[in-house]
Amino acid sequence: MPATDDAEPRFITRAGFANVRAEYEQLFGSERPKLVETISWAAGNGDRSENGDYIYGKKRLREIDRRLSWLARVMKAARVVDPSAQEDRGVVRFGATVELADEQDERRTVTIVGEDESDASAGRIGWNTPVARALRGARVGDERMVTLPAGERSYEILAITYPAG
CATH class of the missing domain: 1.10.287.180 (Transcription elongation factor, GreA/GreB, N-terminal domain)
Structure with missing residues (x-):
């Protein structure tokens, strides 16, 4: 908990x-x-x-x-x-589903959710995790560095989506 x-x-x-x-x-x-x-x-x-x-x-x-x-x-x-009410859908905010690619072009899709509903194995990451903090405010094409326990990683934002209203 x-x-x-x-x-x-x-x-x-x-x-x-x-x-x-x-x-x-x-x-x-x-x-x-x-x-x-x-x-x-x-x-x-x-x-x-x-x-x-x-x-x-x-x-x-x-x-x-x-x-x-x-x-x-x-x-x-x-x-x-309500993530579907996000007005600027081109920016990563709470509730965004983000497709990422790292330096080896390994792709990963994550949805930024609340800490109490996160489940990394299902691709739902908490709002305050290192990856989510690094992605906040990013747009498609941006590259963000994330400091993880295994070291720094660079991710490129390939797509940003929000649920339909």
Whole structure:
């Protein structure tokens, strides 16, 4: 889970916010009540020190409560941005899908999304990652240097698209 920083808004797409809300509602409305019922049943079975259902249930309940707390903070701090409303579609901003080529002409497509919805394996990179920071404000044909743990890399912007409104 990324840390929350209350000083900076947490940009997120509508879809990302909907996913956070759905997870919260599923945990709070379904999974947590079932778990409380299981723990209550297990507690009524006597010795709790060797009661696996009770011990596991309490541990899982703490995990769920931590996750619910984190999801609530994300929703409270979220600033929902609609990438399809981007007026200047020729510039890389939040929500842009960018096709890049590195020095070896290896191509890669990334979509810049909120930190809470990023998934690098699916090509969704967080707004504050080194690559996204380097791409902000770029236009097609621009070249940007990115400092990565493996060293510096140069990327050329081949295409910029935004979702349809």
